[in-house]
Amino acid sequence: MVSLTLNNLRFMKKIGMLLLVFIGMVSCKNEIKKPTVTSIVLIDSTQVRNHLYTLASDEMQGRRAGTIGIERAAQYIETEFERLGLSIYDTLSSYRQTFTFKNRRTQEEIVSSNIIGVLEGKGKKEEVVIISAHYDHLGIRSKEGVLDSIYNGANDDASGVTGILALAEHFKKVGNERTLVFAAFTAEEMGLIGSTHFGKGIDASKFVAGINLEMIGKTPSFGPNTAWLTGFERSDFGKIIQKNLVGTGYQLFPDPYKKFNLFFRSDNASLARLGVPSHTFSTTPIDVDKDYHQVSDEVETLDIAVITQTIQAVAVGTQSIISGEDTPTRVVLEERKK
Numbered sequence: 116m117v118s119l120t121l122n123n124l125r126f127m128k129k130i131g132m133l134l135l136v137f138i139g140m141v142s143c144k145n146e147i148k149k150p151t152v153t154s155i156v157l158i159d160s161t162q163v164r165n166h167l168y169t170l171a172s173d174e175m176q177g178r179r180a181g182t183i184g185i186e187r188a189a190q191y192i193e194t195e196f197e198r199l200g201l202s203i204y205d206t207l208s209s210y211r212q213t214f215t216f217k218n219r220r221t222q223e224e225i226v227s228s229n230i231i232g233v234l235e236g237k238g239k240k241e242e243v244v245i246i247s248a249h250y251d252h253l254g255i256r257s258k259e260g261v262l263d264s265i266y267n268g269a270n271d272d273a274s275g276v277t278g279i280l281a282l283a284e285h286f287k288k289v290g291n292e293r294t295l296v297f298a299a300f301t302a303e304e305m306g307l308i309g310s311t312h313f314g315k316g317i318d319a320s321k322f323v324a325g326i327n328l329e330m331i332g333k334t335p336s337f338g339p340n341t342a343w344l345t346g347f348e349r350s351d352f353g354k355i356i357q358k359n360l361v362g363t364g365y366q367l368f369p370d371p372y373k374k375f376n377l378f379f380r381s382d383n384a385s386l387a388r389l390g391v392p393s394h395t396f397s398t399t400p401i402d403v404d405k406d407y408h409q410v411s412d413e414v415e416t417l418d419i420a421v422i423t424q425t426i427q428a429v430a431v432g433t434q435s436i437i438s439g440e441d442t443p444t445r446v447v448l449e450e451r452k453k
């Protein structure tokens with residue numbers, strides 16, 4: 116087979132474009148069908164459900180860092196990474212980045228692991244996009260007279276981990292130009308411990324974007340087919356996503372809960388502090404959410420369709436970043452007053 120010259124390529128591209136316009140005109144005549152995030156990227160909602168129900172099951176005992184419950188969740192994520200054929204990150208010898216830390220509140224020494232898998236980029240493998248969510252939650256808290264004391268953390272953040280597993284499966288299928296690092300962080304609830312530890316070991320200049328998923332299981336106050344992004348004004352990451360979602364019926368809004376300071380309250384902050392345009396996607400109306408950090412954060416309160424559509428929207432919205440066409444501006448944090 117001969118290789119294509121540049122001119123040939125340009126010619127074929129033109130023909131291709133004309134063909135697309137023609138097909139577009141014909142199909143418009145018959146029926147106006149708008150694309151949706153579902154028609155662009157199909158994520159299997161049954162699998163979304165399976166991931167979610169497994170991670171939020173009572174067997175995982177609320178996934179508190181340092182417990183047998185979170186260990187079961189770690190094993191589930193590892194098994195999924197293995198099934199998808201993800202590679203090992205950097206100098207690690209497995210999907211685990213294990214470390215010891217001291218819980219600031221209880222002073223106990225805890226050994227825990229971030230679970231990290233990689234899809235190496237085809238064209239721009241030195242440039243990394245990290246896709247993350249925390250897999251830990253609050254564990255079991257015994258209160259007298261309360262039967263269910265397992266904090267299942269279905270929305271917070273089994274929904275987000277479900278997202279990274281589904282996105283890993285999606286990008287494994289469709290391919291990626293930039294390298295994708297999928298990270299399930301531990302001990303977020305104890306103070307962004309896992310992501311901070313991860314951040315210490317990286318060359319941040321190689322990380323072109325951070326996509327963090329947090330509580331994506333409930334319909335936002337903006338209505339169905341929407342999500343919001345923390346730190347929207349801190350880089351042009353959000354604008355790139357909005358551009359890519361135009362015409363899909365799915366919309367991304369800036370975080371409407373400024374007073375909650377959410378940009379610094381999830382794992383995206385650990386990388387944003389290093390300059391990485393790293394933001395958190397969420398759908399939850401956190402100002403009125405009765406289940407946030409409550410024992411009632413159960414799978415029954417979540418909408419599988421919302422999770423599935425949001426994962427699809429994240430895939431569609433970040434596509435030009437993952438392909439290397441767009442590179443968001445770096446995050447510059449205001450200097451702290453001394």
Ligand SMILES: [Zn+2]
Pocket residue numbers: 249271272303329330381
């Ligand atoms: Zn969370």
